[in-house]
Amino acid sequence: MTSLREVLKRAEADQVAVGHFNFSDLVAFNAIVAAARDKRLPVMVGLSEGEREFTGVRQAAALVKAVRDEYDYPIFLNADHTHSIANAEVAAKAGFDEIIFDGSALPFEENIAQTRKAIEAIKSINPAILVEGEIGWIGGSSSVLDKVPDGVGVLTTPDEAKQFVDATLVDILAPAVGNMHGMLASMVHGGVQKRLNIARIAEIKAAVRIFMTLHGGSGTNDDDFRRAIKSGMTIVHVNTELRLAWRRGVEAGLAAEPNEVAPYKILGRALEAVKEVVSSRLELFSSR
Numbered sequence: 001m002t003s004l005r006e007v008l009k010r011a012e013a014d015q016v017a018v019g020h021f022n023f024s025d026l027v028a029f030n031a032i033v034a035a036a037r038d039k040r041l042p043v044m045v046g047l048s049e050g051e052r053e054f055t056g057v058r059q060a061a062a063l064v065k066a067v068r069d070e071y072d073y074p075i076f077l078n079a080d081h082t083h084s085i086a087n088a089e090v091a092a093k094a095g096f097d098e099i100i101f102d103g104s105a106l107p108f109e110e111n112i113a114q115t116r117k118a119i120e121a122i123k124s125i126n127p128a129i130l131v132e133g134e135i136g137w138i139g140g141s142s143s144v145l146d147k148v149p150d151g152v153g154v155l156t157t158p159d160e161a162k163q164f165v166d167a168t169l170v171d172i173l174a175p176a177v178g179n180m181h182g183m184l185a186s187m188v189h190g191g192v193q194k195r196l197n198i199a200r201i202a203e204i205k206a207a208v209r210i211f212m213t214l215h216g217g218s219g220t221n222d223d224d225f226r227r228a229i230k231s232g233m234t235i236v237h238v239n240t241e242l243r244l245a246w247r248r249g250v251e252a253g254l255a256a257e258p259n260e261v262a263p264y265k266i267l268g269r270a271l272e273a274v275k276e277v278v279s280s281r282l283e284l285f286s287s288r
């Protein structure tokens with residue numbers, strides 16, 4: 001099977017992006033895999049520390065391995081937003097393909113120091129694991145928000161991006177470029193969309209010349225997605241949109257089957273709802 005690095009190189013050359021979708025249960029996981037296989041596209045699945053705590057770290061790795069073994073499928077596993085080196089080491093030992101060490105809440109110099117330590121720890125376990133570093137604050141929660149969190153909206157500069165990448169030697173950079181974790185209620189209803197600073201994305205890409213990830217993709221304007229990918233975003237994360245679809249699907253399943261107790265008979269609608277979101281996002285991210 002091809003490595004994540006090779007898949008990202010190909011995507012970068014083709015000016016498309018690899019979709020990254022979070023899961024914390026088998027409904028979302030199977031929905032992501034089904035959507036990717038239908039589209040015949042490589043896909044990344046990720047789990048935050050909270051999501052990993054719920055599924056189990058090795059259990060999540062075993063799910064991904066099962067899909068690879070059964071279909072020889074290019075599916076890759078990411079330890080999303082890992083805040084401690086200890087948790088990064090656990091994920092590295094479990095066989096994750098990528099680990100995001102998220103020191104973005106730390107002062108800049110401290111973020112550099114901690115990210116360097118994390119890279120050393122991870123690569124000593126498996127040098128093939130790609131490590132992503134984060135700079136800039138884009139909020140911390142993939143949920144429906146009342147308002148934009150304090151401090152969100154300050155853009156990463158090309159200078160600080162270059163300084164961070166040169167000092168840490170991260171494989172992948174996650175900058176703040178107008179993106180935000182979670183969605184405002186107005187975005188859920190569709191009236192408001194996230195807009196990205198495309199010029200800044202291009203400037204940062206030119207300065208760092210490594211892979212870049214767009215976090216907090218949920219609720220973003222479609223044209224901004226396309227232009228962000230053309231300007232240098234090679235991975236795009238979507239989580240909140242899947243969580244919303246999951247919840248609506250579960251509610252619809254429960255409402256349709258008020259006397260049913262078999263989970264798999266109730267949860268089919270949730271699987272279909274999540275699969276639909278993933279399909280449409282993969283379509284967009286892979287279109288040239």
Ligand SMILES: [Zn+2]
Nearest residue numbers: 181215216237
């Ligand atoms: Zn994120």
